Amino acid sequence: MFKFEIQKKLEGNLGRAGVITTPHGEILTPAFVTVATKASTKALTPEQTQDCGVQVVLANTYHLYLQPGDELIRDAGGFAKFMNWQGPTMTDSGGFQVFSLGVAYGKEISKVVSITDPNFLIPERSIGSDAPLAKIGNDGVSFKSHLDGSLHYITPEKSIEIQHNLGADIIFAFDECTSPTESDRYQSEALDRTHAWAKRSLDKHKALEKEKMGESWDSQNFVRVGAPEERVKRRNFANPDSMPLPQALFGIVQGGRSEELRKKSASVIGAMDFDGYGIGGSFAKEDMQTAVKWVNEILPEEKPRHLLGIGEPEDLFMGVENGVDLFDCVGPTRIARNGTVFTKNGKINLLNAKFVNLFEPIEKDCICYTCSGERSDIKGARGPTSGYSCAYLSHLFRAKEMEAATLATIHNLYFITKLVSDMRQSIIDDTFQEFKETFLKSYIK
């Protein structure tokens, strides 16, 4: 029931348009995956998220394991059902938290740095005095919960077990996301660890799939006909209707900024029997493109590739052109909550003084709910409307009204989802290069 079909390839580079089939529906690729870390697209209901054109949401293993607990979500029938999301889902393995709660904790480090930024060479610039909450060992990672200080030990096996309880259609191997400031020697050590963890993740996944789906399970020919009682019982699903469904596992390529390590990782991970591949880790903004290219030239062409945690418009073009099928990023939703929205002419901050009395939508020709005032599925049902003005959004942000986050998030998700889906269409129409040039010309000033 997990399939990837390439519909059309870009001439002269690695880009392609395709379709991923999951037990919960299809994903037309390239696609932007919306991040719903704690089983919620912050500020939006699933219905609103879907209305933005979002096909897939990605939740987080570590966060849901801590709260409300993966077993509870298993009993609820999986996180999609738990949050009332109708489409395909993914979970990240917790590998990113190894970074964000580890070396990056309390520090001013981003996984994407700019080589022109002098500060990036000062690795340990501290913005707090807290000790890291994640400590890495070869067998796994110990975490001190940021919620209550309790100690937890996550191994590749544990991550996969949790992800099976969470029940997403696509799950990820447990990896170590390294900091861009680490030495080559460390990156190499970490890479070996990530490779070992990939193998362990895969073995555990296969074992759990076998247990869940039965010995003669065939992922390509799965038909959803009803859950064998016994298997339902064995997996301890509280709701017998929520039959166990097959899950796909993606391995993760690491290697930091090193060509040698990136290529090595793509070979090692690409040779393992994963359903698809994630490209993770740290990048320099300036050479992200070459890094992605090194990797995708090696990874098996017939399997989907997911560029983890990348989502600036210019990076999306770069990724698509270099053979990436899926992206996820907290950027669009996070900056929206902080008052920044995308426009064709670059990002704008709605909290700037100039928007206080601007009685126009963010973008006049945008048809998202925020700009047009209309939901895509019931256009005209509420009578004439001209959408929400910048002045109103500015007021909501200044007044700290929750709706500010909702409306800004809707616009940004629509913008970014539409952008990637337009890229997909342009690949099919053979107009990708023109589309890219036109967009970037006005977007980057």
Next chain:
RNA sequence: GCGUCGGUGGUAGAGUGGUCAAUUACAACAGACUGUAAAUCUGUCGCCUUCGGGCUACGAAGGUUCAAAUCCUUCCCGACGCA
């Protein structure tokens, strides 16, 4: 009219002789945000500056003092109490 308390930067509110251009919060102004520790964080926030400093400021005007937002006098304004 008498008495008491009080008047501090956009606001609230510290400070009651020098370390005060004045704690703090909010507001304002700008910036950041890339597998979410994030409805968060950072910077600026009297005027001028060659970034050393200079100038004007704590209701107003005088005064004491080497030195005053801080002490004294008068005036103006506010709250409360008594007539």
